[in-house]
Amino acid sequence: MTTPVLSLRGLSTRFGSNWVHKGVDLDIPPGEVVSLVGGSGSGKTTLLRQMVGLLTPTEGEVRVFDEPLFAGSREAQRQRRRRFAMCFQGGALFSAFTVYENIAFPLREAGIATEAEIRELVALKLTMVELLPSHAALMPAELSGGMIKRVALARALALEPELLLLDEPTAGLDPTRSASFVALIRDLQQQLGLTVVLVTHDLDTLAALSSKVAVLAERRILAFDSLEAVMQVDHPFIQEFFLSERSARALARAQGA
Amino acid sequence: MADAIRTPELHLSEGCLSPAGDWTLLALGSHANRLRQELAAAKANRWDLSALTRLDSFGALLLWRAWGGRLPADMVLPDGYATQFERLAAMDEAPVPHPPRVGVVDVVAGLGGALLGLFAHLGDFLALIGRLALDCLHLLGRPRNWPLKEFSANLYKVGVKAMPVSALVGFLIGVVLSYLSALQLKAFGADIFIVNILGLGIIRELGPVLVSVLVAGRSGSAMTAQLGVMRVTEEVDALTVMGISNYIRLVLPKVMALSVAMPLLVLWTSAVALVGGMMSAELQLGLSYGYFIETLPKVVPAANLFIALGKGAVFGVLIALVACHFGLRVKPNTESLSANTTASVVTSITLVILVDAVFAIATRSIGVPL
Structure with a gap:
């Protein structure tokens, strides 16, 4: 059995007196695209932020690449953090930098590539996310919503991560752009062999991308399996989430595509 | 995935250059300079990439530049890596434009701009x-x-x-x-x-x-x-x-x-x-x-x-x-x-x-x- 890229062990989270998660266990094997779904307020984004170490769980442990997230020296942690990247919902681009500088920033910080190589790597990332070289000089404030997402993806891919975490990758995009962004993520995932964890509300995105679905409800992972298998689980939340009329239409559309 | 990083190397045997190990940004870290020099010094026109364990776009870029921006005629290229070089070839077609240089006119224009900004x-x-x-x-x-x-x-x-x-x-x-x-x-x-x-x-x-x-x-x-x-x-x-x-x-x-x-x-x-x-x-x-x-x-x-x-x-x-x-x-x-x-x-x-x-x-x- 392959070692999981990311695993959560007995993760519990408490906000005030309210337990958001209680004993969450999840193992994400390499090469999978895992969608994290759950009702509003079920703590999906909290879980994602714990995976990257922005929040510390009340109890339990997050392991990435078979090591605890916070283990080792400063340098070891830095090396580990380079192996995964996150795309934030609003892009979180550095607003004082141009698109070029945004993508070049992690490369410069890593201090491995020379300036000329960085230039070419940025051009490469831009073509990978299907943006034009002329977009490099723009400021984030001049970009459309879809372009912000693409630049954020290019920046996340700059350090060649093995694990990519996406928070609501298609939120705020119209259906056409959303579909093309999903196709882009899927292509890149296949080409680069990435492991992807995403949080989404959008059933089109979920059906088109995920190889596995993790359902977060009742403070724990209710089911973790392929979409078809998860849909068979007899639980009110799952039934309502996947089998409502609206969901059925979205899923049929995705399978038809 | 969690397996250890293999040190990137460049081997030369009988006029055939073969990069080996992980040619990734992470693995190249401290070896990048040495390999850049080895690549620059290497004089061989046969290449064998089959000993590579991993190759990402940074590693591919180093090789691509060593080849002068095209694939060598005589090489062994495993299937998985071909797309990397296709992407690089596509990128060469559309480079990021350099920011325009600052000239005397720009300095004067900047001065004027500052004055107009004051107004x-x-x-x-x-x-x-x-x-x-x-x-x-x-x-x-x-x-x-x-x-x-x-x-x-x-x-x-x-x-x-x-x-x-x-x-x-x-x-x-x-x-x-x-x-x-x-x-x-x-x-x-x-x-x-x-x-x-x-x-x-x-x-x-x-x-x-x-x-x-x-x-x-x-x-x-x-x-x-x-x-x-x-x-x-x-x-x-x-x-x-x-x-x-x-x-x-x-x-x-x-x-x-x-x-x-x-x-x-x-x-x-x-x-x-x-x-x-x-x-x-x-x-x-x-x-x-x-x-x-x-x-x-x-x-x-x-x-x-x-x-x-x-x-x-x-x-x-x-x-x-x-x-x-x-x-x-x-x-x-x-x-x-x-x-x-x-x-x-x-x-x-x-x-x-x-x-x-x-x-x-x-x-x-x-x-x-x-």
């Missing part, structure tokens, strides 16, 4: 005052529409909350001024004139200017930052869309609050500074509190107090207007926010000192006993 600032500042005046006229007949709640909230923020810090600074300045003057006056036997010096100096000049500098740093910057973030988060736009005037809701309460709070703060700070000076005079020169308090009104005409209060009100309006002017100019990025906040504080302090000089000249014959 634009003046124009915008005038427009702000004009809009505010029009809105005030509009409000004259509608007493219910005055933003009184915002006014009182601002008054508390810029006035009441500034009292401790202005008292502390005022007290210390009073003590220091009194102590230093006492040393000099003692030498001339002119001890009793300490009351004149402190009274005139603090009430007329130091109190208003000191409070203005404090308030510009404390409240002016806060106002600019607040309006700036409201611009960034589009809250200002939301107000406009609701048909609510930004000037009435955001600018007017700040201007009103500072024009009321500043004279009060001036009064408060000057009083505390005089207390500090009085205590220091008592310790240093043995001047009793009773004598100090009794002499003060005789040597400092009341006109000075009114000049001080007037200055306070004018400075307050200026600081608030400058803060709002720069706050409303913030563009939606962090750099602009910090630049405008800095500009707001620097401009308001400079303006206050300039206007103070104007005041000094205009009131030179009032309230100074000869």
Whole structure:
């Protein structure tokens, strides 16, 4: 059995007196695209932020690449953090930098590539996310919503991560752009062999991308399996989430595509 | 995935170069320079990539450059890596344009731009005052529409909350001024004139200017930052869309609050500074509190107090207007926010000192006993 890229062990989270998660266990094997779904307020984004170490769980442990997230020296942690990247919902681009500088920033910080190589790597990332070289000089404030997402993806891919975490990758995009962004993520995932964890509300995105679905409800992972298998689980939340009329239409559309 | 990193190497055997190990950004880290040199020195036209365990776009780029931007004719290329080089070939077709170089013309243009920017600032500042005046006229007949709640909230923020810090600074300045003057006056036997010096100096000049500098740093910057973030988060736009005037809701309460709070703060700070000076005079020169308090009104005409209060009100309006002017100019990025906040504080302090000089000249014959 392959070692999981990311695993959560007995993760519990408490906000005030309210337990958001209680004993969450999840193992994400390499090469999978895992969608994290759950009702509003079920703590999906909290879980994602714990995976990257922005929040510390009340109890339990997050392991990435078979090591605890916070283990080792400063340098070891830095090396580990380079192996995964996150795309934030609003892009979180550095607003004082141009698109070029945004993508070049992690490369410069890593201090491995020379300036000329960085230039070419940025051009490469831009073509990978299907943006034009002329977009490099723009400021984030001049970009459309879809372009912000693409630049954020290019920046996340700059350090060649093995694990990519996406928070609501298609939120705020119209259906056409959303579909093309999903196709882009899927292509890149296949080409680069990435492991992807995403949080989404959008059933089109979920059906088109995920190889596995993790359902977060009742403070724990209710089911973790392929979409078809998860849909068979007899639980009110799952039934309502996947089998409502609206969901059925979205899923049929995705399978038809 | 979690398996160990294999050191990237470049092997040469029988005229065939074969990179081995992980050629990834992570693995190349400390080996990048050595491999760049080895690649540059390598002279072989046969390549074998089958010993590579991993290749990412950085590794591929190093090889691609060593090959001079095309695949070598004689090579072993495992299937999985072909797309990497296809992407690089596509990238070569569309390089990122270099930013244009800065020439002499650009420097001149920059200078002109700065000058025009200054005029634009003046124009915008005038427009702000004009809009505010029009809105005030509009409000004259509608007493219910005055933003009184915002006014009182601002008054508390810029006035009441500034009292401790202005008292502390005022007290210390009073003590220091009194102590230093006492040393000099003692030498001339002119001890009793300490009351004149402190009274005139603090009430007329130091109190208003000191409070203005404090308030510009404390409240002016806060106002600019607040309006700036409201611009960034589009809250200002939301107000406009609701048909609510930004000037009435955001600018007017700040201007009103500072024009009321500043004279009060001036009064408060000057009083505390005089207390500090009085205590220091008592310790240093043995001047009793009773004598100090009794002499003060005789040597400092009341006109000075009114000049001080007037200055306070004018400075307050200026600081608030400058803060709002720069706050409303913030563009939606962090750099602009910090630049405008800095500009707001620097401009308001400079303006206050300039206007103070104007005041000094205009009131030179009032309230100074000869």
